Amino acid sequence: MAATNQFNTHEVNNQPFTLANYNAWLTDIALMEAVAREGAGWAKDHLIEFGARTGGDMMASGFLANENPPKLRAFDSYGRRLDEVEFHPAYHELMTAGVRYGMNNFAWRNENRESAHVARAAVMYLGSQPEAGFGCPMSMSYAAIPALRHTPQIAEKWLPKLLSQQYDPRSLPMEQKLGCTMGMGMTEKQGGSDLRRNTTRATRQEDCTYEIIGHKWFFSAPMCDAHLVLAQSENGLSCFLVPRFRPDGTKNAVRIQRLKDKLGDWANASSEVEFHGAFGELVGVEGRGIATIIEMVALTRLDCMIGSAAQMRQAIVQAIHHTSQREAFGKLLIDQPIMRNVIADLALESEAALALTMRIARAVGMIESDPHEAALARIATAIGKYWICKRTPVLINEAQECLGGNGYVEENIMPRLYRQAPLNSIWEGSGNVQCLDVLRALNKEPETRDALFAELQK
Numbered sequence: 102m103a104a105t106n107q108f109n110t111h112e113v114n115n116q117p118f119t120l121a122n123y124n125a126w127l128t129d130i131a132l133m134e135a136v137a138r139e140g141a142g143w144a145k146d147h148l149i150e151f152g153a154r155t156g157g158d159m160m161a162s163g164f165l166a167n168e169n170p171p172k173l174r175a176f177d178s179y180g181r182r183l184d185e186v187e188f189h190p191a192y193h194e195l196m197t198a199g200v201r202y203g204m205n206n207f208a209w210r211n212e213n214r215e216s217a218h219v220a221r222a223a224v225m226y227l228g229s230q231p232e233a234g235f236g237c238p239m240s241m242s243y244a245a246i247p248a249l250r251h252t253p254q255i256a257e258k259w260l261p262k263l264l265s266q267q268y269d270p271r272s273l274p275m276e277q278k279l280g281c282t283m284g285m286g287m288t289e290k291q292g293g294s295d296l297r298r299n300t301t302r303a304t305r306q307e308d309c310t311y312e313i314i315g316h317k318w319f320f321s322a323p324m325c326d327a328h329l330v331l332a333q334s335e336n337g338l339s340c341f342l343v344p345r346f347r348p349d350g351t352k353n354a355v356r357i358q359r360l361k362d363k364l365g366d367w368a369n370a371s372s373e374v375e376f377h378g379a380f381g382e383l384v385g386v387e388g389r390g391i392a393t394i395i396e397m398v399a400l401t402r403l404d405c406m407i408g409s410a411a412q413m414r415q416a417i418v419q420a421i422h423h424t425s426q427r428e429a430f431g432k433l434l435i436d437q438p439i440m441r442n443v444i445a446d447l448a449l450e451s452e453a454a455l456a457l458t459m460r461i462a463r464a465v466g467m468i469e470s471d472p473h474e475a476a477l478a479r480i481a482t483a484i485g486k487y488w489i490c491k492r493t494p495v496l497i498n499e500a501q502e503c504l505g506g507n508g509y510v511e512e513n514i515m516p517r518l519y520r521q522a523p524l525n526s527i528w529e530g531s532g533n534v535q536c537l538d539v540l541r542a543l544n545k546e547p548e549t550r551d552a553l554f555a556e557l558q559k
């Protein structure tokens with residue numbers, strides 16, 4: 102949109118131009134270095150292409166998707182149940198780009214290549230900068246795959262759709278779709294961290310499928326084609342795949358009660374649901390639900406680090422852009438010594454968050470092949486998730502201050518970044534839970550302590 106500086110009353114000067122159409126990969130030396138250092142340099146061309154999108158058209162989609170949040174259509178106009186969520190086209194554009202470039206699956210599509218999880222972490226890092234909310238279904242779809250592999254007949258059916266490069270928002274049974282996404286349902290009203298309190302029940306049927314009755318208090322991205330859901334069965338807490346449609350093509354009995362009215366994360370729908378005898382298939386072994394889903398949680402925790410590091414990066418990009426164009430007291434802000442210190446501190450912390458994230462992404466990709474990396478991934482994911490996610494709101498507020506009053510106004514991305522920032526520290530295990538997990542690893546899995554200190558020695 103062309104803008105003019107000339108008003109009848111004054112001329113606009115000393116206001117920066119809106120940052121638009123930059124390549125988020127080519128302008129990020131720390132990212133390029135981290136990807137090369139951790140062995141995923143082969144993905145460069147892919148990342149250049151995606152970086153042009155994430156610093157370009159996806160920025161505008163991010164604003165639109167947040168200004169027009171999802172709406173629940175629980176019923177049609179004649180009172181029949183619909184259980185659909187309607188999204189603005191901008192959200193679908195973000196999802197289309199995210200799936201095309203593999204925020205949800207790039208590592209799995211390139212499993213035979215070195216450091217595929219580092220490459221995918223870079224994709225996720227770029228994609229989370231223009232808008233963070235749609236990262237939720239992207240992350241859960243990425244993370245569901247190791248859990249699904251516990252049950253080969255389920256993996257065989259779902260993996261080709263989860264590995265697709267096509268986003269298909271149509272409300273149809275998965276067999277008819279070009280690509281699928283997947284979510285997770287663990288948290289209930291009476292307990293989120295303490296999942297043993299889950300009361301949702303799963304009853305085995307004659308055909309070995311399960312009927313699920315109960316609820317979930319948080320159930321994000323309810324338009325995903327299936328969710329991995331924890332429920333109590335005869336042998337204890339177990340993990341079930343609950344698709345949106347039953348095998349006969351009718352809608353599964355997953356009733357969306359309402360959408361959460363959230364502090365931030367507005368582009369993403371988070372819901373409360375009830376299962377009214379929903380169809381489910383067992384994933385993994387009955388009674389081992391937490392062990393099955395914990396593999397998914399390990400990857401979503403990595404994604405909390407990636408998402409928060411990306412929000413830090415976007416905040417510092419905006420702060421540098423602004424302070425490089427705005428003058429006060431005779432100098433560009435960025436040339437004022439104390440502002441330079443602030444920006445340097447922000448850059449240092451943002452790059453450190455990225456370096457740690459990428460190192461852990463490499464370890465995560467080597468869990469099966471290298472015991473040191475497996476032990477490091479086990480303990481460092483909890484440490485990194487705790488620290489980076491906790492630091493993000495503080496860092497974003499400092500970056501916001503660099504923009505002065507403009508940093509508090511919604512036409513700018515900063516208020517949205519600030520609202521989003523606390524989410525990753527709560528989701529997938531809040532601070533204390535991560536600390537307890539680190540203690541558990543140190544006390545019960547001595548190899549994690551050895552791996553951590555060996556790494557720190559370097």
Ligand SMILES: Cc1cc2nc3c(=O)[nH]c(=O)nc-3n(C[C@H](O)[C@H](O)[C@H](O)COP(=O)(O)OP(=O)(O)OC[C@H]3O[C@@H](n4cnc5c(N)ncnc54)[C@H](O)[C@@H]3O)c2cc1C
Nearest residue numbers: 285286287288292293294319320321528529530531533534
């Ligand atoms: C926007 C959003 C989307 C979400 N989407 C999903 C989703 O899709 N699927 C899903 O399953 N969940 C989802 N969640 C839920 C989220 O994962 C939980 O809120 C989180 O795990 C914490 O659980 P809780 O809310 O029950 O809090 P609680 O478990 O009650 O914890 C409250 C506090 O107590 C602390 N605490 C817990 N145990 C201990 C202890 N032993 N000692 C000391 N302190 C402790 C915790 O660290 C936390 O700070 C979502 C949450 C949000 C905000």
